[in-house]
Structure formats: C-alpha cells, structure tokens
Amino acid sequence: MNKQNNNVNGKKILFANFPGDGHFNPLTGLSVHLKNAGYDVRWYTGSHYAPKLEKLQIPHYPFVKAMEFTADNIKDVFPDREKAVSQIAKLKFDIINVFIKRGPEYYEDIKNIRDEFPFDLMIADCCFTGMPFVKHLLQVPIIAIGVVPLTETSKDLAPAGLGVEPSYSFFGKIKMRLLRIVAKHIIFKQPDKELHQLLDNYHIPHNSESVFDILIKNSDLFLQSGSPSFEYKRSDMSRHIKFIGALLPHTTKKKNNSWFDERLNQYKNVVLVTQGTVEKDGRKILVPTLEAFKNTDTLVVCTTGGSQTAMLKEKYPQQNIIIEDFIAFDDVMPYTDVYITNGGYGGVMLGIENKLPMVVAGVHEGKNEICARIGYFKYGINLKTETPLPS
Numbered sequence: 001m002n003k004q005n006n007n008v009n010g011k012k013i014l015f016a017n018f019p020g021d022g023h024f025n026p027l028t029g030l031s032v033h034l035k036n037a038g039y040d041v042r043w044y045t046g047s048h049y050a051p052k053l054e055k056l057q058i059p060h061y062p063f064v065k066a067m068e069f070t071a072d073n074i075k076d077v078f079p080d081r082e083k084a085v086s087q088i089a090k091l092k093f094d095i096i097n098v099f100i101k102r103g104p105e106y107y108e109d110i111k112n113i114r115d116e117f118p119f120d121l122m123i124a125d126c127c128f129t130g131m132p133f134v135k136h137l138l139q140v141p142i143i144a145i146g147v148v149p150l151t152e153t154s155k156d157l158a159p160a161g162l163g164v165e166p167s168y169s170f171f172g173k174i175k176m177r178l179l180r181i182v183a184k185h186i187i188f189k190q191p192d193k194e195l196h197q198l199l200d201n202y203h204i205p206h207n208s209e210s211v212f213d214i215l216i217k218n219s220d221l222f223l224q225s226g227s228p229s230f231e232y233k234r235s236d237m238s239r240h241i242k243f244i245g246a247l248l249p250h251t252t253k254k255k256n257n258s259w260f261d262e263r264l265n266q267y268k269n270v271v272l273v274t275q276g277t278v279e280k281d282g283r284k285i286l287v288p289t290l291e292a293f294k295n296t297d298t299l300v301v302c303t304t305g306g307s308q309t310a311m312l313k314e315k316y317p318q319q320n321i322i323i324e325d326f327i328a329f330d331d332v333m334p335y336t337d338v339y340i341t342n343g344g345y346g347g348v349m350l351g352i353e354n355k356l357p358m359v360v361a362g363v364h365e366g367k368n369e370i371c372a373r374i375g376y377f378k379y380g381i382n383l384k385t386e387t388p389l390p391s
Helices: 021-036 047-056 079-083 087-116 131-137 170-187 189-201 211-217 286-293 309-315 329-335 345-353 367-376
Strands: 012-016 040-045 060-062 121-125 142-146 221-224 241-243 269-274 298-303 321-324 338-341 358-360 380-382
Touching: 012 021, 012 087, 021 040, 021 047, 021 121, 021 142, 021 345, 040 047, 040 087, 047 060, 079 087, 087 131, 087 189, 121 131, 131 142, 131 211, 170 189, 189 211, 269 286, 269 329, 286 298, 286 309, 286 321, 309 321, 329 345, 338 345, 345 358, 345 367, 358 367, 367 380
Parallel strands: 012 040, 012 121, 040 060, 121 142, 142 221, 221 241, 269 298, 269 338, 298 321, 338 358, 358 380
Antiparallel strands: none
C-alpha cells in the first residue's frame, strides 16, 4: 500500500469496521473530515471496500488473517446460518460466528499493522469485536461509533436483541426485569459464555458483562449516531456515551450527476421502498409493495441493492414503477411521501431527517430493534414481520 506523509499534527488514526455497508458507510464522513483536518488516517477493513477507500484517498489495510465475507457471500461462508430459522436462533448464530470469533483474527491483523503504522487512536463501529484486544493488549484508546440502536443493558429496559418496547409502569418494570433474567441465563447464555472464554484466553479483563455491553465498556468514548429522541429513556446510561446526530456517509456527488426521473414530478404520491444490501430475497418487501401499487396513481421507486433487479424490471414494467440497483436517497427522498423499508439504521436516519413517515418490516440482523423504535416513537408503522402481504 502507498505510504502517507506525516501530517502537520502527527496524530495517527486507524479506522476499523465489521465488513458490512451499514458499519462502513456511516464512518466515511468522519474519516474524510479528520483526514482533511490534517490527521494521518488509514483504514482496516475487508478487501471489497478498497475501491471506496481509494476514492476517499485513505490508505487501506485489508483483512489478512481475518475471515473475508460480504453481504453477497455470507450464506456460502456460513452455510449453517440458514439452519437457524427463528429470529433468536439466527441472532445467536451471528453473534458467535460472525462477530465474536472474528475478534482474535482482527487483533492479529491490527497487531501487524501497528508495526508499520503506530496509530495513536482507533475509531471503530460499535460491532467491531477487535476493540477489547486493541484496547487492552495494544494499549490504544478507542472511540466507538454506534451505527445501530444503543445496546447497553439498562435496569429500565428489556435486553437488546429482542425488539421489545419499554414499559415504565409498575408491572412493565417487572416484565423488563424478567426478560433481562431470561436473556442472561437462557437466551444469550451461550454467546456470553463464548465471549467470556475468549477474553479469558487472552487475559483481557471483564466483569462477565453481556455481549451487548462489553464492546461499549471497552470504548473510551462512545459516539451514538442518532439523537436521544430516537432512543429509549435510560436512567443509568454510561457517561461516556454521547449522541452526535445522524452520522451520514461522505459524498462528493455533484448536483449535475444526481439521479432524477421526470415521473417524480408527474405523480402526486411517491413511495420509496428498499431492503438494503443484506437481504437478497425481494419477495419479502419489494414484491408485496410492487404488487400493492402496480397500475395505480402512486409512483413506486424501488431500490434493490443489486439483487434480482433485472427479474423485477421484467415482472413489473408498469409506468408507475421505477426499479434500480441503487439510487442515492438524497436524490429521491425529497420527492418521497412514504418510505417502506426493512429498517436499516442509515436509511432510517435519512428517513427521519427528511421527515418521512415510514412503514417498516424487519426482524433479522437487529432490524427488530430499529423497527420497534420507529413504532414506539411514532415515526411510522412497525408491521412486526419480515413477510408483509400486499394488502
């Protein structure tokens, strides 16, 4: 990789992220800001982010010992994942295999990186399981970025991962407490045990915290994307957690390169629908939405994330339907009246910023927590399913 000259202040920052777009993209704006401010910024992540980092002019350290996987091949890399049918079973599988077990691999790569690039600070997304290793074994301070709803356990709330809305009544508090007990001793007992054993193997101190808490506790500063108005009330939130507003991806797109379709001005009502890049089965949200609105006086703008685009275009050639792989939300949301999504956090942040009512249908990959907040705070309707019907 190309070396970068020492910057004016000499401070070196290594960014790192779990290899998912929702974990990488929100950090890009911050990384470019720090680079432009004069810091020596470099990035450790999967090789498929090399083209994006080259455009940002940020040196890239790819995974070497860490397992490579993407949203496109995760089913092939983890074939047993499909055997986990229920939301809880899939969540537990992901926590152990996709996240926890990758931590030592990240550490081995970063340990070698530091021999070449003695970084003073690491900035990582909140799900990057290399954090405890870097903090305790390399003695490097860490800023974590919350790219999902806050997972910290609270005496006021149900445990993270269940998608349960809070209740602050007397009986509601009893319910929350019982759910925390069940989660600790039954539901998430195995992931917690796996993580604790792993940390013990590396002599990393811990207090047997939940898997949802350890990464937060191992950050020196935790910057939560979003605002307190989109987070459940906690009376015991850690003091190093700070809300920073919507942390949006860096963009250099010029206005004359913006996406536009004349039909946006021809229809009174416009619906935007997406499933993000992780969910590849268009039958879950895209098809029901297209079926519901085809041949109506409502324009539907559908972004597929690159999955099944040609098939959907052939099946839905109606004049009131636009189907594309990707459309920048900044280009289409100003024309949109309703946003239909499975609950990706970045898209939801943009939906809130554009004051769009949302209809959400997501359960897996932590989407249940995001969708629950949308319903609870009345930003839209939570359908509480991954397979809504057209009517």
